[in-house]
Amino acid sequence: MLNRGLFLFVLAALGLPGVAFSGSSSSSRTIADVIEMETDQNYINCLRDHGESNQASSIRALDCSGKQIETILHLDEFQSLTRLLLSNNNLAYINISKNTELEIFYAYNNEITKIDLLNNQALVDVSIYNNLLTNADFSNNTKLKQLRVWNNNLSYLNLSNNRMLKFVIASFNELKAAPAGLDGIEERNAKIDLTYNPFTESARDDLANYSENYPNLRYLLPDDIANGGFEFRLEAWKKRGGSDMLTLSDSVSCNGDHSLRVAPLAEGLAERVRLVSSYFRTEPGREYTVSMWINADAEGGAVRLSTANGVNDQSHELELIMTTGWEQVHWTFTANTKNTRLALDLEAKQASYYIDDIAVQIAPPPSDTTCTSPQGDR
Secondary structure, X not given: OOOHHHHXXXXXXXXXXXXXXXXXXXXXXXXXXXXXXXXOHHHHHHHHOOOOOOEHHHOOEEEOOOOOXXXXXXXXXXXXXXXXXXXXXXXXXXXXXOOOOOXXXXXXXXXXXXXXXXXXXXXXXXEOOOOOOOOOOOOOOOOOOEEEOXXXXXXXXXXXXXXXXXXXXXXXXXXXXXXXXXXXXOOOOOEEEOOOOOOOHHHHHHHHHHOOOOOOEEOOOOOOOOOOOOOOOOOOOEEEOOHHHEEEEOOXXXXXXXXXXXXXXOOOOOOOEEEEOOOEEOOOOOEEEEEEEEEEOOOOEEEEEEEOOOOOOOEOOOEEOOOOOOEEEEEEEEOOOOEEOEEEEEEEOOOOEEEEEEEEEEOOOOOOOOOOOOEOOO
């Protein structure tokens, strides 16, 4: 007589309905089953909100935004997803290659360094801005209509197969050449924002020609740092190491409602964290003055300013923070490129300090020496 266990195994192997075992198709798994395979408690809590008894393969929308999630292992179980929202988390990697029905994918404000969208041919709306992407391939996403990839580290962008685009924001990247295929976008009134990129002269010429057919194309660099007052989170700034030291303060500011707070270093951490600005337009050979306001809980921190173009960079001597009230710091440099950005090397050994209103202007230094509307002054 055939052993019952072997009998069930044979039935399962034949794919007959009503039979499931540990090696059966994932289509029969519930969210509770998926929870058993996941390790990140914040993600597990989010999954529970979507009903543990529901079949994972039948879920059409999954929203786990703002949950401080660091790891997701089994998105392949949600094969029917058309809408996936994972923004405002701590994700460095995510695999959505099996989610082939996805139409809307939001994963902005994470720490993602690589993303593969080649299998996601149904995508219409993608928002993956404020990450650490150095490249992204959208060649198979021919239905794409909205693309938001600003504030990454993209050095190349190919839109040749994305003719249906109506909305593109790729500002605050490392683009030196005009996006390939830009002139193939069919919607002439498409909004295309490529500002704050270090385009070459020839790329600017190409973009100027494109703008004749695309009136809503923006690509020129402004003359000042973007978001120097930190009113828009850390958008337009890139953190390099020690990011836990940097937070926004809504209780202490020189002007506006926010400032950047630099926390004391924990034992064993590197001495400094670097914060890099967006690019701004400069004229080689001309002097520019950088100014910023600093306010400390106590003496003991330090700031160094430098250009961060990768070629003949200049730096300001380390500025020791010797005040517990708002003080304006200046540094004058001579531009040697047409695209310049700044780096702040920050350290705090004794207590936290605050930075606000970073600005650049043609020398000499600004004449104002007081905050116009200090908040929570220490």
